[in-house]
Amino acid sequence: MNQFLQQLINGISLGSIYALIALGYTMVYGIIKLINFAHGDIYMLGAYVGFIFATKTGMGLVPTLIVSMVFCAILGVVIEMIAYKPLRNATRITALITAIGVSYFLEASTQKIMGTSPRAFPALLPKGLIKLGKVTITYQQVFILTITILLMIALQFIVTKTKIGRAMRAVSTDTDAARLMGIDVNKTISFTFALGSALAGAAGVLVGIYYSSITPLMGLVPGVKAFIAAVFGGIGIIPGAMIGGILIGIIEALVSGYGSSLYKDAVVYVILIIILVVKPAGLLGKNIREKV
């Protein structure tokens, strides 16, 4: 039982980071139906920006998070403007391949500028343990979970209770109608990229702290995992990405704890396949039947 609780806590804190990345995938997909494969690399750049800022200035967690989130938000908007906007009316596969290209570009540029070897991320959070019976929780886990939950609450608030959130939801249901109701669609899409990328930037810093090491290719695996999390929960659905991310984190932790960490990815993929066979639109997705 203790073992189970322990793994559950580990899983939730790791999963909440997947969820942060997954939110960016799902929001961008929701609004322009693009799987933004460069999203994992924005997360990686978030970690690097945090790393540079924290080591150069010696400042703490909150300023590092803010700088990294702002940088990634701007980067997301610029990428959208340069790489995706000209392809707005092209086929979806074209945009998808462009996204893969952007991903390679970001990885290679980071390798060129920062070198290929791992960097040690400064410890921005106090090291320490809280013991509850036989279950231990690190301070880091508490902070990571608190920050991700705060960010998710903020996101949920923006999406459901503000004018730009309503515009995002309107554009994602019917772009043309939204345009005719006075919504600036381009601005709304830019904002969506900014929001998703800022969350990825935050995730980058948090992962840097969690594993205390970052590399230019660190975005690959979590990027794919977060994409799976988004599909898992139902792509395009915001709460789906949160649930999907946390579930994948828990599954991974439980498999590593009870079986072998070698199998954790395999189990995640098998469960994904089962879910998609049973509920093709994901956990929270609605299956839309074609009317004949």
Next chain:
Amino acid sequence: MTVLETKNLTRNFGGLAAVSNVSLKINKGELVGLIGPNGAGKTTLFNLLTGVYEPSEGSIELLVNDSMKSIGGLKPYTITNLGIARTFQNIRLFKELTVLDNIKVGMNKNIKYGAISAILRLPKYYVEENRVHDEALKLLEVVNLLDKKDELAKNLPYGEQRKLEIARALATNPRVLFLDEPAAGMNPNETQELTNLIRQIKNEFDLTVILIEHDMSLVMNVCERIYVLDYGKLIAQGNPESIKNNKKVIEAYLGED
């Protein structure tokens, strides 16, 4: 006073002129009907006037701050912001949003707070959101949908979806309102109710209304003036009585003998 004017407006699709050399003049406060057989180019004309399509030739001018401004080829949201709103022939509500949120999306352009005041929840955010909330409720009251405000738009019955589209268009605070077949699929009772609604909002919101409609009883009943399109060209205009007896119009609808 002229509020909307087109001169020689033309739109080609490939070799086909869907709208050809159409010159209209709409006066402030008028209720104008646009009729014509299927495929005559009525919706294309609406799409040109609301910025969905760019004109191939000709001009569109809208009265903005007491002078005529060319709006041909402007982006749809810019045109909406200049005071033109519309509904759609095949209903295009934001289906997954609540009735209330559909209205609020329409009001978006008139909500004045930035992302920062929203995230930090500054007083400005609350003031503006409360104002928008109250105004949205008032609009729902006008179309009699107040008790449905928290339902998803897709769950409304058909007639109420039509009414919600009208309310959403009103939410953009228009001076000119285009209604694309508002009575399509309605029974005679609903059509009567709609007729009253159109008259009511025209007066209450000081609107100029242009409507496409196939239900002749509605058109003849509410419209002060009617334009008739056939094969993309204007073939007649005038008051309902003269249109009813116009030979060209009868030919267009029934064919020549």
